[in-house]
Amino acid sequence: MKALAAALIVVAAGAAAAALPDSRLVEEGRRVYNFRCYYCHGYSGDARTVAAAMLPVRPRAFVEFSAEEMPPLRIEMAVRHGLPGSPMKSFAGALSAREIAAVVAFVHDEFVVRRASNTRYHTPENGWPDHERYSAAFPFARGSIPLDAPEGSLGARERAGRRLFVTTCITCHDGAAVRDAGPAWERAASR
Ligand code: HEC
Numbered sequence: 546m547k548a549l550a551a552a553l554i555v556v557a558a559g560a561a562a563a564a565l566p567d568s569r570l571v572e573e574g575r576r577v578y579n580f581r582c583y584y585c586h587g588y589s590g591d592a593r594t595v596a597a598a599m600l601p602v603r604p605r606a607f608v609e610f611s612a613e614e615m616p617p618l619r620i621e622m623a624v625r626h627g628l629p630g631s632p633m634k635s636f637a638g639a640l641s642a643r644e645i646a647a648v649v650a651f652v653h654d655e656f657v658v659r660r661a662s663n664t665r666y667h668t669p670e671n672g673w674p675d676h677e678r679y680s681a682a683f684p685f686a687r688g689s690i691p692l693d694a695p696e697g698s699l700g701a702r703e704r705a706g707r708r709l710f711v712t713t714c715i716t717c718h719d720g721a722a723v724r725d726a727g728p729a730w731e732r733a734a735s736r
């Protein structure tokens with residue numbers, strides 16, 4: 546047990562040393578990404594955006610790639626040269642060398658290596674000073690509770706969260722999960 550713990554520490558230290566990202570560069574890259582890349586690739590790198598749904602070739606979620614499959618060089622090649630015959634165009638003319646290095650470091654560190662579920666969007670800097678007060682609606686925004694969950698399956702807080710979501714959040718969060726097992730009368734009839 547002790548030996549295992551020691552081995553794990555060595556492995557973790559090795560991984561950290563091998564891929565220690567320059568955090569300032571990564572944060573610069575986050576800004577580039579949130580301006581240039583998010584609308585096709587998603588704030589969370591999951592490609593669940595309205596634009597992605599309309600593209601002839603859909604971007605894949607960055608988290609689907611292993612670190613071996615998607616090394617920084619592959620990301621850099623895509624950003625510099627684009628991918629022929631796809632909506633992924635070259636950014637060589639639009640971004641400086643520093644910005645390219647930054648966005649490559651960000652995509653690699655945030656999505657491919659750390660598999661961070663998202664870039665926080667509702668932050669004070671982004672104009673959302675106290676978003677936590679809407680937390681009752683978060684499960685509906687994240688899709689963890691389907692919008693059409695039966696009334697009786699929800700507690701009072703969840704019902705309030707759903708009302709808030711439908712009135713205030715759905716304009717942007719149109720991808721919320723809906724589980725529809727057919728009209729209620731049909732379900733009743735099949736019983
Ligand atoms: C107009 C939409 C669009 C924008 C903007 C965009 N991409 Fe892409 N990107 C795509 C599509 C579509 C693919 C998948 C292309 C394919 O598989 O042929 C892709 C693929 C990629 C890949 C995978 C390359 C590979 O080898 O599989 C990387 C990395 C990438 N994009 C990074 C970025 C970065 C970084 C930015 C911002 C600087 C960006 N993209 C901006 C649409 C876009």
Ligand code: HEC
Pocket residue numbers: 587588589590663664665666667668679680682683686687709710713714715716717718
């Ligand atoms: C003006 C558009 C807009 C509105 C209105 C909006 N959101 Fe969001 N929200 C976003 C975007 C964009 C993201 C980032 C999406 C991603 O990660 O791909 C996001 C992300 C989130 C996340 C994931 C965590 C985070 O902070 O990034 C939660 C939870 C969330 N929103 C809840 C809500 C709730 C609850 C409401 C209503 C009170 C709401 N949102 C209203 C645009 C909006």
